[in-house]
Amino acid sequence: MTRKKVKLAFIVNDSARKATFKKRKKGLMKKVSELSTLCGIDACAIVYSPYDPQPEVWPSPMGVQRVLAKFRRMPELEQSKKMVLTKNAQSQTQVAAPAVTDAVSKIEDKGQGSHSGQGFDINMDLMQKQNWFMNLMNNGGGGNETMPFGDVNQQNGFWPNPFFH
Amino acid sequence: MTRKKVKLAFIVNDSARKATFKKRKKGLMKKVSELSTLCGIDACAIVYSPYDPQPEVWPSPMGVQRVLAKFRRMPELEQSKKMVLTKNAQSQTQVAAPAVTDAVSKIEDKGQGSHSGQGFDINMDLMQKQNWFMNLMNNGGGGNETMPFGDVNQQNGFWPNPFFH
DNA sequence: AGGACTATCATTAGCAC
DNA sequence: AGTGCTAATGATAGTCC
Numbered sequence A, B: 001m002t003r004k005k006v007k008l009a010f011i012v013n014d015s016a017r018k019a020t021f022k023k024r025k026k027g028l029m030k031k032v033s034e035l036s037t038l039c040g041i042d043a044c045a046i047v048y049s050p051y052d053p054q055p056e057v058w059p060s061p062m063g064v065q066r067v068l069a070k071f072r073r074m075p076e077l078e079q080s081k082k083m084v085l086t087k088n089a090q091s092q093t094q095v096a097a098p099a100v101t102d103a104v105s106k107i108e109d110k111g112q113g114s115h116s117g118q119g120f121d122i123n124m125d126l127m128q129k130q131n132w133f134m135n136l137m138n139n140g141g142g143g144n145e146t147m148p149f150g151d152v153n154q155q156n157g158f159w160p161n162p163f164f165h
Numbered sequence C: 001a002g003g004a005c006t007a008t009c010a011t012t013a014g015c016a017c
Numbered sequence D: 001a002g003t004g005c006t007a008a009t010g011a012t013a014g015t016c017c
Helices: A014-039 A061-073 A076-081 A098-110 A126-142 A148-155 B014-039 B061-072 B076-081 B100-109 B126-142 B148-156
Strands: A043-047 A056-058 A084-087 A093-096 B043-047 B056-058
Touching: A014 A043, A014 A056, A014 B014, A043 A061, A043 B061, A056 A061, A061 B043, A061 B061, B014 B043, B014 B056, B043 B061, B056 B061
Parallel strands: none
Antiparallel strands: A043 A056, A043 B043, A084 A093, B043 B056
């Protein structure tokens, strides 16, 4: 039977959140590293946090730049066009790149055993939205960053608004 | 005692590699998602592979763009200079970053946050070096990317501390 | 607060289909 | 090839120092 599932929600307690962040960030970076090593593929990860003045990146700032250059080379139109909207039973909006759409469908169709919910690549559920909001708070708090949300949302109307379901 | 450790090396068998890739990519995306949700932080991941025409990203192409914009806002020079180098037990390489203090100040002055002291958190161990090489092989095949690998090595000749606190 | 430990839960490699 | 299962390894939340 399914054992107790970890509660996927923002950890309110500050010290507990920080402790978890540290552990999981480390674990995440290891996972990226392993995926890349085992499968010989190109990947990068960037993690911002209030705990570090600079983002933690994998594999390196330049490695990230390289992957990003590749990513940005995709015309924005393509990025949009290649995306597919799907709906699940809870009426949550999902956006998936076409390359993985089939996989997503399969997983959803099969029910994916006990690992439902977050599932495959891009799946924004309520907690995620809350989380986006947290991110915004984080970013808006100290920085002189532009507010990317407005831009992003206006740029293409279909990305779900993080503040509403 | 430590049990048998998973061999962290490129999986030679094609089908086994693809199967592992699929599983681990899914697991990785879930991890990113969870980290972000649990800790309310901003993160993104990009995974290229020969199996998908488009990279798989988290949280979304535009979410990635946003994080990238933030990342790219850091001038490259500072990205390099800001790296703090440490030595670990295996690698005896240690390189001091000359202008670190200066660069740190600049960035902190930009209002990036009140937490000071840390440089880039970069995890890179021996496996990752190997892994970089694999990536290079991968990219060299199809792309016309610049080769940052050599640059990075020549420029710094260091590999940062795999342990961070 | 920051390790270190460890019981418990999560991921996944290997297999059968 | 892809899917489901499960033993085995891996990650980590909670705890103690």
